[in-house]
Amino acid sequence: MVESEGTRFGHHTAERHNxxxxxxxxxQNDALSRLRRIAAADEEATEYAQAWQAEPGDELVGRFIxxxxxxxxxxxxxxxxxxxxxxxxxxxxxAFYTVLKAKLEEANPQPGEMILIQRGKDRESNKDNGxxxxxxxxxxxxxxxxxx
Numbered sequence: 001m002v003e004s005e006g007t008r009f010g011h012h013t014a015e016r017h018n019x020x021x022x023x024x025x026x027x028q029n030d031a032l033s034r035l036r037r038i039a040a041a042d043e044e045a046t047e048y049a050q051a052w053q054a055e056p057g058d059e060l061v062g063r064f065i066x067x068x069x070x071x072x073x074x075x076x077x078x079x080x081x082x083x084x085x086x087x088x089x090x091x092x093x094x095a096f097y098t099v100l101k102a103k104l105e106e107a108n109p110q111p112g113e114m115i116l117i118q119r120g121k122d123r124e125s126n127k128d129n130g131x132x133x134x135x136x137x138x139x140x141x142x143x144x145x146x147x148x
Contacts, residue, residue: 049082049092054119060091061116064109064143070094079104083115093117103141114144 049068052060062085070080070092081093081104095101100117109115120138 049080049090052083052091052093052117054117056119056121059116059118060085060093062086062091062114064111064113064115065090066111068092072096081109081115081117083117097137097139099136100139100141103139107141107143109141109143110145116140116142 054060060083062083065082065084068080068082069077071077072094076096078094078096079101081095083091083093085091093100093104095104104117107115118140120140122135123138124133125136
């Protein structure tokens, strides 16, 4: 058995072949080629993405590329939305804030769709936090599904 591992944003992928001497059938070669192209596109999408560090009032407009996953310095796993902005730069939007994560999941962007992510003001929640109001980051997410 042959096994190889690669790391991208702390995400491990493995490729396994039980018998490296067995030839692939024609259909398997085509499928393997497609899988390699998909993997290469995913690697390219995440390799050059810079983290979006938004301040209140900032917005990111661009084309949604793909979802990825990453691990923070504290070992927490989070989804990452990869967006190509209007200047052609790949931006990684880490969905570790509760509101941002929920809005991205609700919008459910698909590759190629135009997306707008806005960081709103910090707000206070009515949820009890030991008698103190909690502060959270507000976000808005919109997806244009009619882009041609």
